[in-house]
Amino acid sequence: MKEFPKHLRRALIPNGNRRAAWHDYRQRCIYMITLNAAKGIPALAILKGIPGNREWPPVAEKTEVGDIIAANLSALKSTYPFIKILRRVIMPDHVHFAIFIERSTNIHLGDIINHLKRNCTHQYATLIASRHSDHASSPISMFEDCYHDRILTKKNQLQKMLDYISDNPRRRLLRMMNPGFHSRNRIILTDGRELDIYGNMDLLSDPDVEPVRISRKYTPEELRRHKICWKRTIENCGVLVSPFISRDEKKVFYWAADNGGRIIYIIDGGIGERFTPKGLLHKLCDEGRLLIVGSTAPSFSKTALSRAHCEDMNRIALYISSGNFRIES
Numbered sequence: 001m002k003e004f005p006k007h008l009r010r011a012l013i014p015n016g017n018r019r020a021a022w023h024d025y026r027q028r029c030i031y032m033i034t035l036n037a038a039k040g041i042p043a044l045a046i047l048k049g050i051p052g053n054r055e056w057p058p059v060a061e062k063t064e065v066g067d068i069i070a071a072n073l074s075a076l077k078s079t080y081p082f083i084k085i086l087r088r089v090i091m092p093d094h095v096h097f098a099i100f101i102e103r104s105t106n107i108h109l110g111d112i113i114n115h116l117k118r119n120c121t122h123q124y125a126t127l128i129a130s131r132h133s134d135h136a137s138s139p140i141s142m143f144e145d146c147y148h149d150r151i152l153t154k155k156n157q158l159q160k161m162l163d164y165i166s167d168n169p170r171r172r173l174l175r176m177m178n179p180g181f182h183s184r185n186r187i188i189l190t191d192g193r194e195l196d197i198y199g200n201m202d203l204l205s206d207p208d209v210e211p212v213r214i215s216r217k218y219t220p221e222e223l224r225r226h227k228i229c230w231k232r233t234i235e236n237c238g239v240l241v242s243p244f245i246s247r248d249e250k251k252v253f254y255w256a257a258d259n260g261g262r263i264i265y266i267i268d269g270g271i272g273e274r275f276t277p278k279g280l281l282h283k284l285c286d287e288g289r290l291l292i293v294g295s296t297a298p299s300f301s302k303t304a305l306s307r308a309h310c311e312d313m314n315r316i317a318l319y320i321s322s323g324n325f326r327i328e329s
Contacts, residue, residue, distance in 0.1 A: 208238030243313035
């Protein structure tokens with residue numbers, strides 16, 4: 001395999017404030033938007049509930065500051081009748097919402113987001129001024145500069161995106177209860193197999209999980225399209241999943257790791273109770289950018305990697321990318 005084309009080899013540390021150069025933000029599209037609250041802004045919501053408890057499920061109850069955001073999200077359609085808010089969640093320090101631009105216009109997505117942020121900030125400043133007569137006349141922004149967008153680019157991705165938004169309170173509470181990205185658990189594939197996992201389990205619920213496999217049968221143009229897809233997945237803060245078996249697939253792994261990408265790595269063998277990743281894998285776990293999946297049960301013996309086992313590990317990657325699994329409760 002040739003190296004990544006020059007225009008794909010540039011530094012690509014994901015930055016939520018950077019827009020995708022390959023995408024027209026005025027076209028018909030669905031996005032997941034994240035707005036982070038600025039420092040000093042009171043909590044937008046309060047997390048309550050217990051993960052896994054049906055009687056007291058995790059929720060994010062909005063504060064009066066969060067109510068300002070909710071009201072302005074609802075009011076967006078009156079200004080921009082061609083949009084629809086498909087799902088939203090207001091967390092203590094950030095906001096997620098899925099927005100559907102129903103038709104192409106001459107209005108950039110950024111203009112819509114800036115309108116939302118300005119209105120929220122104005123109402124927040126009015127609220128503060130009503131309580132503090134010495135409040136400065138110039139409003140303090142409620143949000144950090146810019147915004148983070150995730151572009152819906154694949155079939156069957158929408159429901160995963162919506163579920164990801166709705167599941168935010170549960171995932172945040174779980175992280176609060178179990179800090180760190182070195183968690184152990186197990187997934188059960190739809191074919192009944194149980195596989196041990198180690199690392200950041202949140203990667204499994206990401207709405208954009210793309211399998212990586214390089215075949216000798218690919219034409220140069222097919223290979224180029226796949227590379228662009230993997231690049232865009234990382235640029236869009238998605239997740240690559242693969243056993244990364246071949247030399248060329250390993251290049252994709254290291255490229256993603258070097259450029260801030262997030263990875264689900266299917267390993268040859270199992271994950272025992274004393275399993276601990278080393279070197280780069282440990283660093284990626286520390287950063288929350290890695291989940292390791294054991295392809296078999298733990299074993300003390302090392303066997304040669306057969307073609308059948310390689311094919312099976314690639315099937316596991318497909319199961320995971322298509323959501324055909326569940327996390328053991």
